[in-house]
Amino acid sequence: MAKPGLEEFVAAKIAAGHVSEDDVITLRRYIYGDMAVSLAEGAALFKLNNAGLDYAGTWYELFPEAVGDILVHQARPEGYVSQESADWLIGQITADGRICTRTELDAVLHVLEKAREAPESLEQFALRAVAKSVISGTGVTRSGNELKPGVIADGEVELLRRVLYAGAGSRGIAISKAEAEVLFDLNDATIEAENAPAWSELFAKAVANYLMAMSGFTPPPREIALAREDWLDQPGGFDGGLGGFFKKMFGGGVGGIREAYADRPDPFAARGAAMEAEIAVNEVVTEDEAAWLVNRIGRDGVLHENERALLCFIREESPNIHPALRPLMEKLA
Template sequence: MGELIMSAPVAGLTSKSRIAAEDVAMLRHEVFGDGVVTRGEAEALFALDATAKDKCQEWPPFFIEAVTDYIVHQEKPSGYISQDNADWLIRTISRDGMVDSRTELELLVHVLEQAKSSPAQFCVYALEQVAHAVIDGKGPLMLGGALASGLVAQAEVELLRRILHAHGGDGNIAITRVEAEVLLKIDERTAQGQNDPSWNELFVKAIANFVMCSAGYEAPTRDVALRHDAFLEHADPEIGGFFSRMISGGLAGIMEAYRSPGDIEAEWEAKNRAAEALARRAETIDAGEAGWLIEHIGVDRPLYENERALLTLIKHASPEIHPALRPLLAKVA
């Protein structure tokens, strides 16, 4: 991080093993006193976080607030995370590609939530932290042994939802390919585990959002596309599994959020006769995403339940999404 430049009061804390509430009050005055959080101050806070073994409950909120202020608001335009700041934060909190502590993980997510826009890889890095926990049992989420590897618990689903929703920000509406690939990796590696039912819903909605928007559908906001629908969790005992619950009632609710390519085409034609350009764009992406699905779903193995639900949703939404997908879609009713 380079040479740290600290004020005398802040430098004095580096020799202490504990940060007390009165220390946080002093730091708040030192850091926010002039209304500007500098990179040097942010680096000093990281140094304190690393050296102090005993921290009061006031420390994490202050640490997260101060570093977020620097990352999100100190460069113009405010709210837009630069590539340089994103790279700096990832370098600062990474240990072999993983975040070191829960406080730093919460910082990462909070920065995403406060930003209007951020580099795509920044969100993917946050998603990968959850993947490390559920697939390999590594990272700060596993500290304390509250979570088990090989399955997706409700807490992890909500963290994934927070990350994906946050990256929706200012213009990042549709789920991106790299985000979808992290989710597919999680689903494949945990398909045999007792995942929380909310994972099934989030996975299907997120991947469907990526595929359908690539095929020309108008994307709803991520908040709408990924919202939690309780009826998909609480099924009649006679109906087993998320797949059956979705078919019995959830499909129409998911589809309500999307406007078909035909609707978009008519609107564009009425406005400026630009439907032809839109159709060319949809056709080009359509072929690419069809190939992507074929490469990632049901390769040399039976379909997982979540994959069956996803393909059923796509088939219901647009049976002619692309001819290359027909053999894959034929595997579901």
């Protein structure tokens, strides 16, 4: 009797309702038999994943690995994910009309973390998938922890942090405007919820990182800026560690930024001369920057604490406050 093809094997597993350890080994033989993974084979794996079966633990290793091989390691040049490939991946995930699952998110993050360069749309897709899961209470989790709609728990904070880390490779150091927009949207949607303290920390750090870049400063690398520090739990409270670094920027204006960098070990101290030159040129918030801030900060009609902190940062950092920002600044009194 002839050996069934991959499509037939996948159909049989879907009918059986489970994928065993031996099945995963068989799947590996199918897709890696010719030392490469085709788009058709990738689509078959997505079909199997979308069936919502009982999967062996090794399935969660094979799935992101195979997707990564298709889009990253087999790319020409290797490591550079094309827009066409990113669109294929997003299309496979959204084909069933359901929100991105944790297994699918793992595949996206695997691609982003392994790629030298990837389209921003792919990282944005992952970030919005986590945000949607937080708001709806369904989606990107397979850890067994139940999501509570509209509440950002520690697990979701760490997923967001991982997505933001993964986006660093394809777009450089700074948090982008699009990323800041998603974080603001999520903050607005959960402002009254009992969110994990780590969310406030991540939100403030990430948006401050964007504001620094928006105003022309050189922000710290994402792995430094977004590292979890538990600011309020450190000896000395908010003044400890990177909490102190960002507090100086929030409360000390341009001088605070200089002081924050001066207090950090190399390579931060070595940036002093370049930082001075950038500050001299880029101290003023432009009209476009002011319009973005007015649109985002206090959009829901209430000025919340983390938004107040961001406004304080802008007020102290810029010697000439744009007129569009003055109504918001007056609320800080």
